[in-house]
Amino acid sequence: MIATSTKPVAPAATETAMPPAVALSPDEASVSIRDLVIQYGALTVLDRMSLNVGKGEFLVLLGPSGCGKSTLLNAIAGLLDIADGEIWIAGKNVTWEEPKDRGIGMVFQSYALYPRMTIEQNMSFGLKISGLPKSEVAERVAKAAKMLRLEQLLKRRPSELSGGQRQRVAIGRALVRNVDVFLFDEPLSNLDAQLRAELRVEIKQLHQDLGNTMIYVTHDQIEAMTLANRIAVMKGGIIQQLDTPEVIYNRPANRFVAGFIGSPAMSFLTGTVEGGAAPRFSANGLTVPLDRYDFDSTASGQLEATLGARPEHIIVGNPASGTDDGRWLWLDGKVRLLEPTGADTIVWTELAGQPLTIRVTADQKLKVGEQFHFALDLTRLSLFNAGTGVRL
Amino acid sequence: MSSIASPAAGSRVVVARGPRPQSLTAGRIGLYCFILVTAVYFLAPLYVMLMTSFKSMDEIRLGNIFNLPQHFTLQPWIDAWLHACTGLNCTGISVGFTNSVIITVPSVILSIAAGAINGYALSFWKPRGANVLFAILLLGAFVPYQAFLYPLVRVYSTLGLFNTLTNIITVHIIFGLPVMTLLFRNFYAGIPMELFKAARVDGAGFWRTFFSVMLPMSTPIIIVAVILQATNIWNDFLFGLVFAGRENLPMTVQLNNIVNSTQGERAYNVDMAATILTALVPLAIYFFSGRWFVRGIAAGAVKG
Amino acid sequence: MTEPRRLRNIAAQIALTPAWLIVAFAYVGTVVWTIVISFTSSKSIPSYNFVGWAQYARLFSTDRWYISINNIIIFGVLFLTICLVIGFLLAVALDQKIMFENSYRTVILYPYAMSFVVTGLIWQWMLNPALGIEKTVQALGFPNFSFDWIIRTDMAIYTLVIAGVWQASGLVMALMLAGLRGVDGEIWKAARVDGIPAWRVYLFIIVPILRPMIVTAVVLLSIGVVKAFDLVVALTKGGPGLSTEVPAKFVMDNLFLRANIGLATAASTVMLVTVLAVLVPWFYTEYARRNRGGHA
Structure with a gap:
């Protein structure tokens, strides 16, 4: 076990369960899931799942509720205990690392803003805990606020913001962490249709500007199709198809994917x-x-x-x-x-x-x-x- | 058919148009009768108690309990506060008041602190055995106190703490724990798990998350808890009787001693003044807290 | 249930240690100790001379214990039933868009803020035959009016009910009203369109919806019944005679006044077992079902 944490395992050893469409090798992957097993009591939610996400890639995990997509995302974030397998982020085995040490930022469906803190305090909370110097904290918050057009709102409380603004703050909180990987857990599901469309464009723009790896969970196929470089369609804890939106739409790998995609x-x-x-x-x-x-x-x-x-x-x-x-x-x-x-x-x-x-x-x-x-x-x-x- | 709508000569047909005329139905009258009768039932004792406390004993013996005092006097209140006797000790119920304050304040603060930490740990961190702990705590809330009393008396005696302030305060914390834990656990269960996860991604640990994220959000439930615990502990009789000791008897116990063990003629006016004084703190809490009091009932209760 | 091992933090365990200690010693430990003593011949101080079921045999041959049980059943059934009925009616009345709704609600609930001791003393005064309601009504011109329940051995137990209902029906009202306010307004619209009379809607549609509130009320009131001690002490002191003796008072008297620790612990063990026998099955179904509401 100790050996695996110092050096990536040879690809061949872990590649067996990989879906055929994946061309990435774990070495060049930004996030690499290897034989991941997640169990809730006697129930196995994910069974020997492997998945590689390329550097700068926008991967969408798409599927109906209960398909295991959020579970997978939480496992990558370190918010869930895993039964077996490894998780690598940026060439480092983070399977047993605390969430804060994994080099990830996360955006949640319910925004999960700290209600009693101002927007500024929300964005800087994690940085302060990590002991970053005050000037550096202020600089990063200012930069993120500018990028997300939140400068006017910094002194407000989350309750004074609209849903779209709150979600931008939540994105900002992930941004200031200067991390390689962003995780999105159905970030737009609580917004009305119009805002959702607006924010979708913003997230896409953000990805183009930053070039970070993004893993995005949704049950909305429009979001998946518009945002993704690749989509992993999931059902029952298994990736049904992992490919570009075009291929998934035009050549669905099975009847489930065919029925799930398209409206x-x-x-x-x-x-x-x-x-x-x-x-x-x-x-x-x-x-x-x-x-x-x-x-x-x-x-x-x-x-x-x-x-x-x-x-x-x-x-x-x-x-x-x-x-x-x-x-x-x-x-x-x-x-x-x-x-x-x-x-x-x-x-x-x-x-x-x-x-x-x-x-x-x-x-x-x-x-x-x-x-x-x-x-x-x-x-x-x-x-x-x-x-x-x-x-x- | 349009002829029906046009007012025919001499026709007294009422056309249904515009707002429906109001009418007092039999049901409505019955409703207000019920309200009146029940209101009298609930208010009469308070009224009688107040009237009695402002009368002299002569007037009480002669008049009826619903009459307004003819010779208004505050003497019973003064006597109750300063001179009422328990046995040979005639220092009034003010002593009990002081004791109740000394007992209630730390008990409320400490039991709420304990409940908040437990509720937080149980609902977000779910450490091993959390369910067992919670189940026993819940059961403990239902068990008749008589099943705990004697061994506790022995334990406190052995520790040399029996009949001390520490004794009565810790007992209130111990037996306030189930309700307080339940209250906070249910409150925190209503907070999105995502908020907790966000704090973890931000690197906040157990105490940091509690003090920086959860506690600032807990104001409403803390208010409810204060109302609930202050009322409960102030109104406690059993624990005060057994554990407080002669020096620290809370107001309820002292009140009962004054009223139910007076030698000679009973001074009903003083008794009633003392009773009102004892009820004053919880009544004040009730009247000032308004809907929060009801929230306390529902929150502390709903899940049993 | 999800129990992610990663989240099982040392700090959380440490934070719960006091709670564990309290549960282990103050709850479980004392109860076990109580049960142990109940099998000994302890009088004024606990001895560990085990006598088997002797204390229980003695308990169940004591008239006073039977009277206590009889009384608590009469009190419990009447108190529960009347509180539920009155509390429900009060809640329905409050739900009719009446005038002075807030004042009325305040009036109904204020007794619940007061202690049982205060409640007992108030009603002791109201029910005083020489100077209270009886005398007042007689003075109004009804010389034959009699309301001396508190000094009659056959009626004194009902004075406990009067006082108890006065104190606690506001609680039922508050719970039921909260339930009524939570009922989907569309149910009322549907009933109106269907032409169902209001009382039928209340009885056959609303009451089932209020089930959780009713269960809560029953549980809370029952706890009050089993623990009934303060009210009895303040209102009747168990008298006249033994006519308002209750198990909780029986235990207290034998523990602290009569130096019958063995008998008292046997009685409290019986109380405990009775409560658990009712509680554990209910707890199991009700709580196990609801427990899923927590964080997954």
């Missing part, structure tokens, strides 16, 4: 896939040719499968008007329900006896009960093994 959600049709030279998907009299589908694995024979199509990857119109180069599969449907959302309208229809949603622009005038034509984009479908949920 409105992807429609799923159950049926069978036949492999071979002319692969196709069929369900209830519907046949979808799959020769333009990019298979992950070479499928052969027949297999129970789920076909996923995003509402925005289906077009509505007239087959004669479009230039059909084999990319579109034209079908007929009847409008069951319309959900106007302003810019877009969500059309509910049925395909092969299963519900299907299509996103159209608001100027498409459809009526409930009307027959209409639509086309699936055959290059942007997703196909999953019905049993395992894994992408085919």
Whole structure:
């Protein structure tokens, strides 16, 4: 145990559980999680999880509540006891270090500002404890306050600030620590939609300006998509997919990721896939040719499968008007329900006896009960093994 | 159909329009009767007590207890404060008042300090065995005091502390611990764990977090605790009787001695003045604390 | 429950040491000691001459003990029931947007601020047959009016109830009112739209919602019943005769006046076991359920 704390372990020893998309080696990682096990009593929340976050990377941990994302973040911060494994930050084994000694700053969902201290005292509390000289403390606080436009608020109490301002103070409290790694635990979840959008931009700007490593927990896929260099989609304590937002959106690794990312959600049709030279998907009299589908694995024979199509990857119109180069599969449907959302309208229809949603622009005038034509984009479908949920 | 809305000649149909007319229903009258009767039940004793304390004994023997004093006198109050007798000792209830103050002030301060530290440690740090400790403390709040008394008397005697101020004060701390711990634990349980985590990331330890972060936030619960403990300890009779010792008898015990063991004729006016004097401190706390008092009841109680 | 080992700090353990000591010695230790003495023949000073269940046999052949138990049951049942009913009605009355709401609430609750000793002495005076309510009503022109419960052996126990209810029903009111104010206003709107009469809403919808408050009130009042000592001493001194003797007073008398330590500790052990028998199951269900509310 002592040996491991002095020198990084050889990558090969710990790399086995790593998801295939991770190209980083633990040595060049800013934060490295190795075989992490976390248990609450008899319940194992995280089981042998490994994860490497690159220097200057913005990694988002995304997943539904209870997926273990906050647990993982708390473990990195040193606020949770771990059962097994190691945590490395900036090339140093910090598994047993106190939170303050890990070189991290953390921003919490409820802001967690000290209510009886002024904004200035909030930001300087940690620095004073660490015994930093007064002048240095003042300098750092001033710098962070300037960066976050908090100069006018320094003498106020948190209760006198708006939610957005409070969260900026919380970010400031992390900033003054001059650390390599920022941890965000659902920092925008307590804010209303408009503020959330504003602060999201600010955080992104901050990351661009500072270039620090940031690990950001959220259940909001918009935040994840807009902020992340890479997203780790988690469920049940397991990373389902770790990749760039583009790949996660376009090539979800399994049915859970496909359903979780995208709003409105992807429609799923159950049926069978036949492999071979002319692969196709069929369900209830519907046949979808799959020769333009990019298979992950070479499928052969027949297999129970789920076909996923995003509402925005289906077009509505007239087959004669479009230039059909084999990319579109034209079908007929009847409008069951319309959900106007302003810019877009969500059309509910049925395909092969299963519900299907299509996103159209608001100027498409459809009526409930009307027959209409639509086309699936055959290059942007997703196909999953019905049993395992894994992408085919 | 529009003809209905237009006022027909000679029609006295009332059109429902505008605010509904107020009416005093039977239920409303019954409600106020109930309120009146109960208010009398709760107020009468205080009224009678006050009236009695301003009357002479002659007037008490002749008149009825609800009458206003015909010859208003403050003599019973003076007697109660300065001359009322317990046995052969006629120094008035002022002695008990002083004793109660001497007992109550340190007991309140120390038991609140203990409760705050315990509550903080239990709700944020959860050290090993915290649940066991808390469970026993809670049970201890329910156990009849008679089950503790005799051994405690022996222990204090052995230590040479029996019937001293230290004795009665420590007993109040010991038996105030469950409620105070519960009060603060519940209060701190309502504070986001994230605040505690933020302090840890900032490098604050056990005491730093307590004094710099938690304690400054605890003003409301400290007020509640002061009200609760000051009232409880002032009103205590059993512990004062057993542990305080002859020199330090609190006001409640002395009051009971004055009223219930007078030789010769009983001076009801003096008794009532002494009773009011004894009730004065908790009553003052009650009237000045207002809603805080109710918060104390709910906070100290809700979880048992 | 989460028990992160990292957070188990030495300082926290040290801070809790006094509490541990108090629990170990002042609570558990004294109770065990009390139980041990109850199996000895101790009279005025504890001896360790063990006599088995003899003190318990003696206790349960003592009339005075049976009278105490009988009295505490009568007092307890009446006190609890009346306090709950009156307290609930008071809370409902206060919830009707009445005039002088604040003054009325103040009037109902002030007795709760006063000690049992004060309460007992006030009512001793009110109930004094020679000079109190009885004499006053007779003087008003009802010469046959009789209200001399406090000197009647068959009625004295009810004077304890009168005084106790006066002191404590404000507590029930405060708890219930807090509960009523916490009831979702939409329930009332829904009931109005459905045309349900108010008394039905109170009885069948609100009372179940107030369950936690009622439980709390019952627990608090019950503690008061078991510990009932001050009130009895101040109001009736256990008399006339033994008609208002209660277990707590029985123990105190035998401990400090009658030099019957063995008997007194046996009686307090019986009290303890009774309380625990009721408490532990309740504690287990109620507390274990609620305990999850703490920090995970």
